[in-house]
Amino acid sequence: MARITAGIAASHVPAIGADNDLGKTGDDYWKPVFAGYEWVKKWQREEKPDVVILCYNDHASALMLDVVPTFALGLAEEFAPADEGWGARQVPTVFGDPDFASHLAEQLVLDEFDLTIMNHMDVDHGLTVPLSLMFGQPEEWPVKVVPLAVNVTQFPTPSGNRCWMLGEAIAHAVEAYPEDLNVQVWGTGGMSHQLQGPRAGLINPEFDNAFLDQLSDGTDVLRAITRLEYMREAGTEGIELIMWLIMRAALGPKVEELHRFYHVPASNTAVGHIVLRPS
Amino acid sequence: MRERLYPLEELNDIPGTKVFTAKGSREAYHLHKFCMSLMEAANRDAFKADEQAYLARFRMTEEQKQAVLDRDFNRLIELGGNIYFLVKLSNTDGWSVQKAVSSMTDLTADEYAAMMRAGGRPADGNRSIREGN
Numbered sequence: 001m002a003r004i005t006a007g008i009a010a011s012h013v014p015a016i017g018a019d020n021d022l023g024k025t026g027d028d029y030w031k032p033v034f035a036g037y038e039w040v041k042k043w044q045r046e047e048k049p050d051v052v053i054l055c056y057n058d059h060a061s062a063l064m065l066d067v068v069p070t071f072a073l074g075l076a077e078e079f080a081p082a083d084e085g086w087g088a089r090q091v092p093t094v095f096g097d098p099d100f101a102s103h104l105a106e107q108l109v110l111d112e113f114d115l116t117i118m119n120h121m122d123v124d125h126g127l128t129v130p131l132s133l134m135f136g137q138p139e140e141w142p143v144k145v146v147p148l149a150v151n152v153t154q155f156p157t158p159s160g161n162r163c164w165m166l167g168e169a170i171a172h173a174v175e176a177y178p179e180d181l182n183v184q185v186w187g188t189g190g191m192s193h194q195l196q197g198p199r200a201g202l203i204n205p206e207f208d209n210a211f212l213d214q215l216s217d218g219t220d221v222l223r224a225i226t227r228l229e230y231m232r233e234a235g236t237e238g239i240e241l242i243m244w245l246i247m248r249a250a251l252g253p254k255v256e257e258l259h260r261f262y263h264v265p266a267s268n269t270a271v272g273h274i275v276l277r278p279s
Numbered sequence: 280m281r282e283r284l285y286p287l288e289e290l291n292d293i294p295g296t297k298v299f300t301a302k303g304s305r306e307a308y309h310l311h312k313f314c315m316s317l318m319e320a321a322n323r324d325a326f327k328a329d330e331q332a333y334l335a336r337f338r339m340t341e342e343q344k345q346a347v348l349d350r351d352f353n354r355l356i357e358l359g360g361n362i363y364f365l366v367k368l369s370n371t372d373g374w375s376v377q378k379a380v381s382s383m384t385d386l387t388a389d390e391y392a393a394m395m396r397a398g399g400r401p402a403d404g405n406r407s408i409r410e411g412n
Contacts, residue, residue, distance in 0.1 A: 014376055059363040061318070065311050068304070083318045085370030153361060155290065155300045192402075195362045197353060199295030200380045201391060203399025226284050232293055232406045237362075265395040267377045 002100070002177035006047065007247040007255070007276045008040065009187045009215075012056060012129040015267040017089055020132045033271055036261035037133045040275055043259070044134050044142075049184040051097050051144040053104070053170060053250070054127055055243040056188045057152045059084070061124035069116035070158050071166065073108070074123075074147035075101045082122035091128050091137075097144040100177060104146060107173035113166055123147060130188045133273075143184075152189065152240045160230075160242045161223045167249025174250070187247030189240025191262070191272035192233070202235040203270050208262060211241060212274055215248050216257050222248075237269075251278040292408050299361045307359030309338040313347070314364035317371045326371065353383045 016033060019025065025034040058064060061082035063072065079094040105117055131141055151157050158166075167185070174183050191208040194200050214222050222245060230239040248255070259275040290298040297303075304311070313334065316322045326333040334344045346354040347368065355365055362380070369379035381391030394400060406412050 060311065060315060060361065060367070064304075064361070064363065065308070065315055068301075083320070085317050085323070085367040086373075087320070153299055153363060154304055155298050192399075194296070194400075195376070195380050196356055197295045197297060197383050198385060199293070199400065199405055200384050201394055201400040202402060202405060203395075204402040205398070207402065228285055228289055231290075231296070231298065233402060236293075236296055236298065264398055267375070268380050268395065270399070 002174045002179060002181035002183050004171060004174050004183045004185055004250055004278060005049065006184045007187070007251045008134070008184060009190070009244045009247060009272065009274045010037070010130045010133050011190055011266065011269055011271045011273065012126045012188045013266045013269045013271065014084070014125040014129065017125045017129040017132060020137070021090055032263055033266050036263055036271065036273055039259050040134055040273070041136055043275065047184075048182065049143050050182045051100055051146060053146045053148055053183065053185045054130065054188065055148045055150055055186060055246045056126040056130070057240060057243065058149045059124050059126055062121045063149060064153065067116070068151055068154055069149065070151045071113060072116040072118050072121075072149040073101060073105050074118045074121050074149070075105060076118065076120055079121055079123040079127075079145070079147060081128055082124040084124055089125065089128055091132065092140045094123055094127065094131070094141060094145050094147075097146055100144075100179070100181065101146045103177050104170065104173050107176060108166070108169055111169040111172070113169055118147070118149070121147065121149075126188060130186055148246070150243050150246070152242060155227065157227060157239060157242065159227065160225050160245050163242045163245040164219075164223045164249040167246040170246065170250045171252060185247045185250040187244035189243050190234070190238060191241060191270040192235050192238040193269035194235030195237050195268055199235075201268060202238075203264055204233055204235075204238070205262070205264065205270065207233045208270050208272055212260060212262065212272060215244070215274060215276065216255055219248065248276070251276055254279045294405050294408050297356050303359040304361070305359070307343070307361070307364070310343045310347070310355065310358065310360055311364040313337040313339060314367040317367040323371045350382070352379060356383070
């Protein structure tokens with residue numbers, strides 16, 4: 001039987017990808033950012049997950065123009081890194097798990113989540129930067145990935161509570177999969193940041209740190225945060241944090257916090273990272 | 280009428296912010312189509328060789344075209360644009376995302392970078408136009 005063994009959250013700042021790829025991980029600006037992910041890199045070598053359900057948002061690379069799905073699940077055998085305007089990241093192709101992803105799609109629609117199914121999709125930094133943070137620069141990614149793209153850019157995004165409910169349904173769907181799979185669920189993006197207008201550069205460490213705390217002991221509070229409150233408190237792009245709630249809800253009622261990291265800034269963004277184990 | 284948690288006009292109460300909506304997305308459709316075309320190297324080369332000729336291929340408004348030529352990101356957002364499309368343009372120019380973002384503030388790129396290193400723009404005073412908090 002498939003089982004969810006951990007949930008991980010990580011920011012997906014594009015500059016982290018660029019600086020990872022350009023070998024700048026040791027310079028004064030980036031060193032503390034990459035140091036924050038050393039623990040998880042070592043830990044992942046022991047955990048050896050088979051597949052990651054990776055909640056992320058597409059940044060106008062494959063979605064957002066002609067189609068704007070609220071939730072889109074990737075069923076392809078492989079997903080190529082997208083060219084975001086400066087050439088595709090030189091990272092390995094991302095391999096999917098069509099059998100497992102088809103099962104998830106089936107179960108989630110039966111559970112009344114009307115997903116969009118993606119049979120072809122390129123993936124951008126939103127998905128590949130977290131892979132780099134977890135696994136460094138391997139020849140091939142050591143996991144299969146089921147991409148779950150969430151609309152966090154065009155209002156109204158799904159609510160945080162809706163994301164929570166999707167995470168709960170994912171837990172049931174994984175449990176119902178007969179194959180023995182070690183599954184992780186990742187929520188990416190965040191934490192506070194705003195990339196537009198005169199208010200750009202907004203960072204709210206009080207909001208971010210309370211959010212990190214409440215992932216363990218205040219999930220009802222997190223579920224009630226409105227879209228407006230995310231945007232006021234954490235910036236228009238800080239609303240990406242709703243994707244962390246999919247991850248958290250998939251872990252069940254209680255979790256043990258294994259690791260946490262928070263750092264300001266990476267480019268325009270407050271970097272947050274947490275590793276949780278269902279308990 | 281169904282009760283909502285807050286009136287949608289509240290979205291206009293966040294200082295220095297324009298919330299991207301389906302309506303904006305529609306207004307900026309051709310602008311965004313131009314931005315996404317820059318995901319191909321050959322198109323980036325064509326754009327760099329003759330910006331106006333390249334823009335003429337798209338059914339954008341004249342205001343949108345001018346704002347692209349001016350690299351006026353605040354104006355492009357006013358005209359419906361969303362930053363994730365617009366960074367395809369700044370990436371083509373070789374700008375960092377931080378430089379593109381900083382161009383929308385009243386700071387220079389260096390001043391903005393310094394603000395970020397010092398912890399960013401505080402939420403206090405930047406939450407609500409009406410409340411001034």
